[in-house]
Amino acid sequence: MAKTRNTKQRQLILDELRSTKSHPCAEWLYQRVKAKMPNISLGTVYRNLAVLKEQEIIQELPRAGSQSRYDSNPNPHYHFFCLECGRIDDIEEPYLEKVNSEITGKLTEYVVLGHFTEFYGLCPQCKKSK
Amino acid sequence: MAKTRNTKQRQLILDELRSTKSHPCAEWLYQRVKAKMPNISLGTVYRNLAVLKEQEIIQELPRAGSQSRYDSNPNPHYHFFCLECGRIDDIEEPYLEKVNSEITGKLTEYVVLGHFTEFYGLCPQCKKSK
DNA sequence: GTACATGCAAATTATTTGCAACAGG
DNA sequence: CCTGTTGCAAATAATTTGCATGTAC
Numbered sequence: 001m002a003k004t005r006n007t008k009q010r011q012l013i014l015d016e017l018r019s020t021k022s023h024p025c026a027e028w029l030y031q032r033v034k035a036k037m038p039n040i041s042l043g044t045v046y047r048n049l050a051v052l053k054e055q056e057i058i059q060e061l062p063r064a065g066s067q068s069r070y071d072s073n074p075n076p077h078y079h080f081f082c083l084e085c086g087r088i089d090d091i092e093e094p095y096l097e098k099v100n101s102e103i104t105g106k107l108t109e110y111v112v113l114g115h116f117t118e119f120y121g122l123c124p125q126c127k128k129s130k
Numbered sequence: 131m132a133k134t135r136n137t138k139q140r141q142l143i144l145d146e147l148r149s150t151k152s153h154p155c156a157e158w159l160y161q162r163v164k165a166k167m168p169n170i171s172l173g174t175v176y177r178n179l180a181v182l183k184e185q186e187i188i189q190e191l192p193r194a195g196s197q198s199r200y201d202s203n204p205n206p207h208y209h210f211f212c213l214e215c216g217r218i219d220d221i222e223e224p225y226l227e228k229v230n231s232e233i234t235g236k237l238t239e240y241v242v243l244g245h246f247t248e249f250y251g252l253c254p255q256c257k258k259s260k
Numbered sequence: 261g262t263a264c265a266t267g268c269a270a271a272t273t274a275t276t277t278g279c280a281a282c283a284g285g
Numbered sequence: 286c287c288t289g290t291t292g293c294a295a296a297t298a299a300t301t302t303g304c305a306t307g308t309a310c
Contacts, residue, residue, distance in 0.1 A: 005264060005309050018202040023209070023218040025197040026300080041267045046300060048265090049200055061199045061209065061218070066300085067155035067274065069191045070179055072148040078233075079153070079191065080240060088153040088191070093236055099229060103208075103249050106223055110210060113251035119233050121243035135284050135289055156275080171292045176275060178290090196275085197299065 004055070009033070009040055010048045017058060080119045084126035091119065134185070139163070139170055140178045147188060210249045214256035221249065 004010075016032045017024065024032075030045045052058045069088065078091040096117075104112040122130065134140075146162045147154065154162075160175045182188045199218065208221040226247075234242040252260065 003264070007265060007309075009266075014202070017200055021220065023199045023201050025199050027197070029200070039267070041269095043268080043301075044266060047302095049198075050301095051265095053200075056204045057202075059201050059204045061201060067157065069153045069155050070147055070159070070183075071153050071189050071191060072144070072187075074186045074189045080237065080242075083243070090151065091233065091237065093233060096229070096232075099226070099247075100249075102226075103221065103223060107210065107221065107249075109254040109257070111252040111257050112210075112249055113213070115247055115249045117229075117245050117247040119230075119237075119242055119245045122241040124239040127239070127241050133289070137284075137290060139291075169292070171294095173276075173293080174291060177277095180276095181290095 004051055009037065009044050010051070012036055012040075013045055013048045014052060014057070023061060076114065076116075078117050078119060080121070080123070082123035082126055083120055084122055087123055088118075089123065134181055139167065139174050140181070142166060142170075143175055143178045144182060144187070153191060206244060206246075208247050208249060210251070210253070212253035212256055213250055214252055217253055218248075219253065 012033045013029055016029050022028075026042065026045050026049060029049075030040070030042045033040055033045065049058070049060070053060050071090075073090070076095050078093055078095075080089045080091055082088075099117075100112055100115055103115070142163045143159055146159050152158075156172065156175050156179060159179075160170070160172045163170055163175065179188070179190070183190050201220075203220070206225055208223055208225075210219045210221055212218075229245060229247075230242055233245070
């Protein structure tokens, strides 16, 4: 891992992210940090989030790539995302209702309608080539 | 639901999506359909995917909104996404290892490293206002 | 002093939209 | 015909990047 510095900007961004439970986006953090350091730029926020993520100090909420992807099967089912080659396979396993009910039992204040799950790891091809 | 027509473009896009298991993005579908109908436009592909999704003939793989969102906790944990107001809360429930192991048992050809799960439904506030 | 970081703006990437012409039912 | 749909191009939205300057260590 490359060397990094403790800049005022990076610290402010991290503090701001730690001060909230809202899982904010870059723009939101930018506005907040800007209040304390008016000429910080949005590019700096993006660059620092990337560094902090790289260092595993924070995480970016999961999404498979930057583009939307589509499935001709409209029914909920699970996918397996290969971290190596990016391919997405369907999983035959039936939708785990018990996962919903387990969480529903804990989150009585909420209405739990369902869950999205993606498994990740290595697909058969990428497993072999390791 | 509004009235829709069976255009040649829509049918080709759907056929192309059904012909693959790769969960493609709009651009990929555009290239494929373009081979059969050279002056189709990318905007048409996006518009048709939106219509087909609306009709629940296909699905778009889940992603909470168009922007990346960040979390100051780098450890895997679950989130609850409110379909009404878009807020994302942390769930205290510990990571369900048994979900991984259940899938690992089925996908013996794969290396299952983990899973991303987001629950969705209504948060306490939105539940009340219904 | 050196190289990582920054601010700024321009460039990319992904997606959406306005509009006049087209075509399915 | 009537109105949903298309192709095209321009507009947005989100993110990334080049570059000269700044600053942490």
